[in-house]
Amino acid sequence: MAGQIIIVNGTSGSGKTTTCEEFVKRSDDFWLLYGIDFFLGSAFPKKFGHHGERSNEGFYAYPVDENDPEGNLRWGFGEWGKQGFAAFHEWVAAASRQNCNIIIDHILTTDPPILQDCIWRLQGLPVLFVTLKPPFEVLMERVASREIGARFSGVSTSEQVLKSRARLDHLRPWFYEAVYKNTCSDLDIDTVQHEPDAVCDLIEKRLAEGPGTAFEELRRQFPKV
Incomplete structure (x- = not known):
């Protein structure tokens, strides 16, 4: 038997990490907890990330509008970026095949094709x-509150940290x-209308009610290359 997989998708500030943590805490069943923030922050080598010196080989940020280099940014993938996300999805699949339930937070874009890779690597699994x-304006308010909280808690504001934050600010509109x-999802939730406990209630x-069907539909929308 395969373990249940729950993928909680959303941008930074949407509440996905809090939801996953709360879901595992309140469940009596065995659930592994994993996510994109941990993967990119700990498993994926920083020099290949979008702040690293070899980001063009991993994942990198570049202008949405080539005529506005100081404007909003978006993600692009090099070969190690593609391989890294493929490994991330295979780890999730392996956990399920070991009959372990696993809940993960994720950022599933179609360009770069993170969603397409995920749906096919998890084929045959529940x-x-x-x-x-949440609405974009609320999302930005949450992010701003985090920044204020970080400053008051004494988090470093070195030049590199400030540059990283500025880059993320230019990425957020594209991410949204x-x-x-x-x-196409099995469940869409506005986290302004629902607190984490209520979100977990809806997921449970x-x-x-039965297995999710969204990934089946998405495989029809995005045939395997």
Whole structure:
């Protein structure tokens, strides 16, 4: 038997990490907890990330509009970026095949094709696909509150940290559009209307209704290359 997979999709500030942590904490069943932030922050080599000196081989940020180099940014993938995300998805699949339930937070874009890679690597496994989407204005308020909190807690504000934050600010509008471009999920939740406990209630209720079907539909939308 395969373990249940729950993918909680959303941009930074949508509440996906909090939701995953709360879901595992309140469940009586065995759930592995993993996510994109841990993967990119700990497993993926920083020199290949979008702040690293070899980002062009991993994943990198570049202008949405080539005529506006100081404007908003978006992600692009080099070969190690593609391989890294493929490995991330294979780790999730391996956990399920070992009959372990696993819940992960993720950022599933269609360009770069992170979503397409995920749906095919998890083929044949039970996946419930949940999207958390607060309004963009609320998302930006949450991010700003985090920044203020970090400054008051004494988090470093070195030149490199400030540059990284500025780059992320220029990425956020693209992330919001790219992550929510796909509208096919098993469950869509506005995290302004629902607190983490209520989000977990909705996920548990949907699980009780039966297997997710969104990934099946997405495989029809995005045939395997």
